[in-house]
Amino acid sequence: MNIAVVYQSRGGLTKKVADAIASGLHTAAWSVEEVKDLECDLLFLGGGVYPTGLDKKLKKFLKTLEPRSAKKVVLFGTSAGGRKPFGMMKALLERKCVFVDNTFFYAPGQFLFLNKGRPNADDLTKAEEWAKAFITR
Numbered sequence: 794m795n796i797a798v799v800y801q802s803r804g805g806l807t808k809k810v811a812d813a814i815a816s817g818l819h820t821a822a823w824s825v826e827e828v829k830d831l832e833c834d835l836l837f838l839g840g841g842v843y844p845t846g847l848d849k850k851l852k853k854f855l856k857t858l859e860p861r862s863a864k865k866v867v868l869f870g871t872s873a874g875g876r877k878p879f880g881m882m883k884a885l886l887e888r889k890c891v892f893v894d895n896t897f898f899y900a901p902g903q904f905l906f907l908n909k910g911r912p913n914a915d916d917l918t919k920a921e922e923w924a925k926a927f928i929t930r
């Protein structure tokens with residue numbers, strides 16, 4: 794199975810989760826800005842939440858993804874906790890008829906005085922274990 798890990802991250806917190814997932818899958822994580830001509834069976838795709846919702850680079854990526862670019866997408870993300878990115882991501886993907894798995898991985902992300910130090914080592918171990926379990930289920 795051909796697996797890709799792609800993320801959007803302004804401050805590096807979602808990238809930490811993406812790297813942990815990629816490490817569990819013995820692959821590398823790519824940012825939405827870097828990735829080109831994606832064709833995979835399973836795409837782990839993640840992002841953060843900002844005042845306007847999703848980052849515009851992630852939205853652009855979601856709007857250009859086709860079912861032939863990724864047979865199945867599974868989502869991960871970080872946020873301060875007020876909102877989570879999954880519903881917004883899933884809605885954009887389903888508009889393009891891209892198949893999105895119902896499960897996702899979430900880790901709190903530090904923002905101002907909230908979630909200090911998160912995602913922490915424990916969150917990253919959980920992300921790695923979740924990805925490994927996902928592909929063997």
Ligand SMILES: Cc1cc2nc3c(=O)[nH]c(=O)nc-3n(C[C@H](O)[C@H](O)[C@H](O)COP(=O)(O)O)c2cc1C
Pocket residue numbers: 801802803804805806807808840841842843844845871872873874875876877901902903904
């Ligand atoms: C300018 C800014 C605005 C944010 N707005 C929200 C928000 O509206 N709701 C929320 O749950 N989290 C919000 N967050 C928290 C981020 O989603 C969280 O810190 C996330 O882990 C950032 O991921 P990144 O470091 O990969 O960009 C905001 C963070 C920043 C820096």
